[in-house]
Structure formats: C-alpha cells, structure tokens
Amino acid sequence: MRAIMASSAAFYSSYVVVFLSTLLLSGFSVTHHHTSHAQADGIDPLLPLCKSIGGGSRDFGIDFCISALGSDNRSRDDGPNFPVIAIDLLAANATSTGAKIGGLLKTSGGGRDEATRDALVSCQALYGGIVGLLPGCTAQVNDGKFDRAALTFERTASAARECEDAFTEKKVASPLTAEDDAAFKLAKLAVSLLEFLS
Secondary structure (H helix, E strand, C coil): CCCCCCCCHHHHHHHHHHHHHHHHHCCCCCCHHHHHHHHHHCCCCCHHHHHHHHCCCCCCCHHHHHHHHHCCHHHHCCCCCHHHHHHHHHHHHHHHHHHHHHHHHHCCCCCCCHHHHHHHHHHHHHHHHHHHHHHHHHHHHHCCCHHHHHHHHHHHHHHHHHHHHHHHHCCCCCCCHHHHHHHHHHHHHHHHHHHHHC
C-alpha cells in the first residue's frame, strides 16, 4: 500500500483516451479484457470488491467500478493500491478535460455563445483545482491519512458537479457531461475504496 508509480503527462494524455473511451462507448460496462478473464476463471477478481463498495452506492455501480479499476493493469498485481489507481484515473480525467476545455475556449469565437464560454471558464478553474489537489491526495493515501484524502476526493466530486451545474444555470448544453460524470464517479469510487480499507 505504500508504493506508487510515477505518472508523467504523456502517460495521462494517452491513458485517459483509453480509459474514457472504454467507459463512454461501453456505457460504463465491463471491459472486454475483464469479460474474457471472468469467463476463463468463472469470476472477475474485482467483482467481490466492487460488489462490496458499489452494490449499494447511489453514486456509481458495480460495472463502473470494475471497468474503472480494471482499465489499469496494476489492478492485477498482488496487493494493488486501489485508491492510488483511482487517483491516477481521476488525474488522467482532469488533465484530459482541462485540455478539452482549453480547446473549446480557443474556438469559442466561432459561434460559441457567451453563456457557454463563461461556463467553460468556470470549469477550467475547477478542473485546474482538481489537478492541483491530487498530488497531495496521493501523499495522504500513501501515508495512511485516509480521512484527509477522502475530504479531497469529496471536494473533487463537488467540483465536477459544479462544472456541470454551471451550464445548467446558464441554460446551455454542456459539452463536458461525460467528463464531469466520470470525474464525479471516480472521486466517489475513491472515497468508497478508502472507507472499505479503513
């Protein structure tokens, strides 16, 4: 539980494409890799864990838990550090979303309305805050300070919801619904993992 793999910007940018594509295109269902593994062994090794933390959750389901954690090869290691895996997935999501927002703002002059632009600016600040929080959260997890880490994850979940609400309040369509939903669920997944391990 004390080891953590270094994560580079290049890792995040490539990793999040695979991760989000898996979740979005499958409707947050179990990945093909995990389905094949489950067929071979009779049961997915992540299923008991995900049933325990996702079976009664109002924020994410069992399939999301399996898809998210299973998208990282470290979930197959002996004694995987699941909270750190969740942090890395969340960092990948936030980094990618921040880049997407930057791209949308650059093209905002091409017909994008002012209300949408204002919401995007708000979201840019929110996701920038998420990226800034996560390194400290990793340190807290590795030091066994689960209560502090959980608070950070809750702030992250709130930020994702706040981003989505910015578009709702301005009565414009959100181009970040999938990203906000994934960030919220990942943060809540991380909280549940910490509670399970406490």
